[in-house]
Amino acid sequence: MKTKKSQSRIPPALWLLISFLVAMGLWYLLSIIPVTSRAFPNAVVTIQGLAKMVERGVFWQDLSSSLISVFSGYALGFVIALPVAILMAWYLPVRNIIQPWIQFIRNIPPLAYVPLIVICAGVGRRPQIIVITIACFLIMCVTIYQGVINVDETLIKAARVLGADDKVIFVRVIAPATLPFIMTAVRLGASVALTTLIAAESVGAVAGLGMRIRSLNNSFDSAPMLAYVIIIGIVGMLLETIIQFLERKLTGWQEKREI
């Protein structure tokens, strides 16, 4: 739809390949230009750097540590955001008390308050999960809240005149009508979780992708560092792809919005 006729003759898979090759070419250029070559070793060296980390036995530990933190924080954030968003949408006092603070905290970069949480929760995984939970909760709560208050009033009226009571309206009208917003929240939350991970691992972490990048930085070991950066990108893209797949499955009934 967005692509014009003349461009659409090339299949998407081929576009992907072309895009990949262009990026590899650029990467190669970066690896030979003197200014950038120290930060961007070529692909072979980068993969060797990663292999070294695997041999040292830290890579899988870092990956699993980060993924556990991301998923726990993300899941917790969602589980808290859903009921809070609904309460905010339904009860004016709850909204009036909570909303300004959600807006307030949302504007503070997590990196700034990580040390405070480490002081309370100690070092290790616990503060990481707490930071990711907070960040995910904030973004998901705001998004789901928007969804609940934007449920089309006529749909509720239509259900009511057909004889639906409050419980039926909640389960069979408000919940499905909010689902697109919940899916958007799930997507936004995933990217926030990853972004926050690096901040969360900035203080007192013993393993993790973000923590390792920082420690490799101290020894100017750029090959494994670059490999780790790329791994974070791949994790983010995989998450995004899975969520988009779910979104299509669950909310395919939606009227396509323009833009």
Add this chain to the structure above:
Amino acid sequence: MAGEARDLKVQIKNVRMVFDTRNGEMVALNGVDLDIYENEFICVVGPSGCGKSTLLNIIAGLTQPTSGTVLCNGKEVTGTGTDRGVVFQQYALFPWLTVKKNVKFALEMRGIKGKEADEEAMKYLEKVDLVKFADHYPKELSGGMKQRVAIARAYAANPEVLLMDEPFGALDAQTRTQLQTELLDTWEKDRKTCFFITHDVDEAIILAQKVIIMSARPGRIKEMVDIDIPYPRTQETKMSPRFLELKNHIWSQVYQEYLEVRK
């Protein structure tokens, strides 16, 4: 009154509706009295903002009047009830349900479940000629088809009174006449009590036994015109002398109210 009580479906008694707005109180309806008899087809016309939708919402039980009462089958209306069905201008189909499941929703609210509901739903879809689209989502339908589904869903709830708020208002002229004809056919068969709001004087006359003209704000009933054109009516009826005579009269009355609004 007592003798007629059997035939009286809805009684609107001295209904007044005042909205609190930022600019103070706004009287939307003032002293509306109306009796709707069983099997009657009533159309309501009037300038925009005169309170037609407000009146319909009050009858439906979606809005509580500031004062006055509405009785349905002699019982006071305090909320929505399955004895009154509504068709909205904006279709109000559940976009996450297929056409068939939208109709089934109404059946399930009546306690009809499972296979029986499936079969019943198909029967209602047959009536609006949409069997082929049973498994489509609303977004895949045209406006006219969506409104047919909404009508099928309203019928599936089996209400005694059908309240329709400009149901064909968003449709093009051709689709609109088509749906008018279908609605007429249905009504001539089952004579379900209908309260139908429209902006279109032609539409009001072709459908109704009585046309209610509402006055500009605050809304009240200005005149009730009996449409003495016998059924069955077709689109050709719109060319008959009597039709044109009635149209002339109603139109000039509505126009007067329209001028009133502009003042």
